Amino acid sequence: MASSSRTFIVANAALVTLIGGMVWFLFVKETAPVGQSAPETKSVTESATTPAFTTESLSADDAQAIEALQAQLDEEKQRADKARAQIQARAQETAAPPVAEPTSNQLEVEQQKQRISQMITAQLEDAEAENKRLTQALAQKNQEIVSVKKQNSELARKLIKLDDSAQSLLAKLVADGKSISSSDQDYLGAMQALQDDTVSPQRSVDLSQTDLINRVEIADNSDTGSIASQLRSAVNELMDDQSKDKPSVNSTKPANSGQATSLQNSINNLMARSEDQKSQRQFQADLAYLDSLTPMEKERLNETRWVTVRSGDTLYDISKRVYNDGWLYHKIFEANPQILSSPDNIKTGQRLRVPL
Amino acid sequence: MKALYTTLISLLLIHTAAFAQSGSSEIVVQITSSIPTVDVNHRGTPVTVKRIQDTNNKLVDDFAKTSRPCPPFCVHPMQSAPGVATIGELDLLDFLSKDVAQGKGLLIDARMPKFYNSETIPGSINIPFVLFTSSAADILPLLGALPDNNRKWDFQEAKTLLLWCNGPWCDQSPRAIKALVKEGYPPEKLLYYRGGMQLWKVFGLTTIQPLSNEVGG
Numbered sequence: 001m002a003s004s005s006r007t008f009i010v011a012n013a014a015l016v017t018l019i020g021g022m023v024w025f026l027f028v029k030e031t032a033p034v035g036q037s038a039p040e041t042k043s044v045t046e047s048a049t050t051p052a053f054t055t056e057s058l059s060a061d062d063a064q065a066i067e068a069l070q071a072q073l074d075e076e077k078q079r080a081d082k083a084r085a086q087i088q089a090r091a092q093e094t095a096a097p098p099v100a101e102p103t104s105n106q107l108e109v110e111q112q113k114q115r116i117s118q119m120i121t122a123q124l125e126d127a128e129a130e131n132k133r134l135t136q137a138l139a140q141k142n143q144e145i146v147s148v149k150k151q152n153s154e155l156a157r158k159l160i161k162l163d164d165s166a167q168s169l170l171a172k173l174v175a176d177g178k179s180i181s182s183s184d185q186d187y188l189g190a191m192q193a194l195q196d197d198t199v200s201p202q203r204s205v206d207l208s209q210t211d212l213i214n215r216v217e218i219a220d221n222s223d224t225g226s227i228a229s230q231l232r233s234a235v236n237e238l239m240d241d242q243s244k245d246k247p248s249v250n251s252t253k254p255a256n257s258g259q260a261t262s263l264q265n266s267i268n269n270l271m272a273r274s275e276d277q278k279s280q281r282q283f284q285a286d287l288a289y290l291d292s293l294t295p296m297e298k299e300r301l302n303e304t305r306w307v308t309v310r311s312g313d314t315l316y317d318i319s320k321r322v323y324n325d326g327w328l329y330h331k332i333f334e335a336n337p338q339i340l341s342s343p344d345n346i347k348t349g350q351r352l353r354v355p356l
Numbered sequence: 357m358k359a360l361y362t363t364l365i366s367l368l369l370i371h372t373a374a375f376a377q378s379g380s381s382e383i384v385v386q387i388t389s390s391i392p393t394v395d396v397n398h399r400g401t402p403v404t405v406k407r408i409q410d411t412n413n414k415l416v417d418d419f420a421k422t423s424r425p426c427p428p429f430c431v432h433p434m435q436s437a438p439g440v441a442t443i444g445e446l447d448l449l450d451f452l453s454k455d456v457a458q459g460k461g462l463l464i465d466a467r468m469p470k471f472y473n474s475e476t477i478p479g480s481i482n483i484p485f486v487l488f489t490s491s492a493a494d495i496l497p498l499l500g501a502l503p504d505n506n507r508k509w510d511f512q513e514a515k516t517l518l519l520w521c522n523g524p525w526c527d528q529s530p531r532a533i534k535a536l537v538k539e540g541y542p543p544e545k546l547l548y549y550r551g552g553m554q555l556w557k558v559f560g561l562t563t564i565q566p567l568s569n570e571v572g573g
Contacts, residue, residue: 152397153400159399159481160399162481162498163399166481166483166495166498167469167482169491170486172491179491184485184531
């Protein structure tokens with residue numbers, strides 16, 4: 001029968017397709033990612049359930065065969081579903097990373113870790129060995145230093161001993177007056193007669209600064225010494241004048257203006273004279289000295305201006321005379337605590353200090 | 357990063373080297389351009405021999421004198437005795453650092469003790485010249501000479517001696533050297549520092565004052 005052979009061929013083709021699909025699914029797809037397998041299995045089963053011919057042209061036998069096949073297919077489908085579910089479950093358990101080959105990567109990492117730790121251990125061992133070596137070298141060096149020090153002190157002892165022996169030999173020689181040759185005795189006598197410091201040299205550290213300067217600078221004809229002394233004498237003069245008794249101070253002008261001018265003149269003259277750098281330096285030093293005197297000088301002036309109380313004077317009057325302002329009388333009072341117990345208690349003839 | 361570190365470290369090293377240079381130039385008055393100071397030993401005490409750093413320093417004591425009576429304080433010849441080398445300050449310092457430190461040499465202040473006790477060159481021991489001229493038999497064994505059969509001396513083990521005295525006008529060490537040569541001391545084992553204390557002080561080099569245990573100069 002043509003229709004049955006045709007059906008037979010068709011049924012065969014369907015069966016082959018089915019089996020092929022199942023084989024493909026079960027064997028090939030196992031190694032594929034689980035995620036991808038789902039849609040593909042769907043397409044296999046879909047294509048299996050949509051044959052290229054219609055059921056109207058089939059006989060009862062054929063229909064029966066197809067039904068049986070259909071049942072088989074359903075069975076297979078169920079089994080495939082179950083397998084898929086199992087695979088999925090297993091995949092979830094192992095929680096594989098979404099990377100192509102997670103297992104081999106882990107292995108590599110582990111291997112690397114091992115390699116690194118081996119390297120570190122090796123380095124540590126090397127470092128320890130080096131440390132040991134250095135400690136030994138250090139100990140050796142220390143020993144060397146100690147032995148050198150010992151050698152040095154040993155040598156020093158020998159030298160001192162030799163020196164001492166020489167001294168005692170000399171003492172013996174000197175004690176026996178005839179032993180020293182006459183030539184040597186003459187020479188020793190000449191040294192004695194030399195009377196210079198080489199016999200018992202005066203060490204330059206023992207000489208005072210002044211001595212040194214004197215001994216060295218005697219031939220030095222510099223003017224700087226005299227400039228310094230001139231300045232000093234000028235200042236001293238000034239100070240001496242102030243301390244002399246000046247019974248009444250009539251004017252309020254600074255009494256030393258005259259002397260100040262002459263001092264200034266001296267300074268100017270001396271400055272003109274000092275040309276070379278050395279005197280300049282010395283001169284600057286002297287000026288500094290002079291500067292340092294000024295506050296002292298002021299202090300002396302403060303202390304040494306005096307006024308004698310005239311008959312009928314009040315402190316106010318004196319203040320007016322001296323300061324041109326009577327209301328500054330308290331300055332005079334404060335400057336004379338030993339003399340004045342109160343500003344009113346002044347007596348004729350009293351000598352009062354009058355500060356600037 | 358590595359390059360940066362290398363640069364930083366090399367800069368640091370150069371900087372340190374530069375400072376090291378300027379450190380040694382704090383000694384304004386060196387002994388030579390390559391020798392700022394020399395460390396020696398004097399009777400067991402370490403001493404740094406250097407020069408007086410005050411560039412205005414002058415000799416003010418009697419080592420500044422120029423004209424002592426001659427005779428006997430005459431200008432001495434360069435050579436003290438045939439075959440005996442005359443040396444200078446640098447050789448003396450070298451001798452101290454090497455021969456004396458190794459126990460093979462002696463730096464001898466040949467003056468009478470009062471000079472030595474007053475001021476001497478570091479590293480010196482005092483063997484006054486009269487011991488060489490008038491007491492050779494007693495002093496030579498102390499210097500390593502061994503008596504041999506012919507009433508002479510075997511100087512094979514004898515030390516090298518560097519003798520000095522007050523200066524080129526002083527006769528003490530030349531007398532000592534001549535006496536030693538007369539006794540047969542090998543001239544190549546004798547050295548004459550003609551400059552003496554005079555030249556040593558002219559350079560402002562460190563001296564020792566044994567009596568006070570002070571270091572001067």
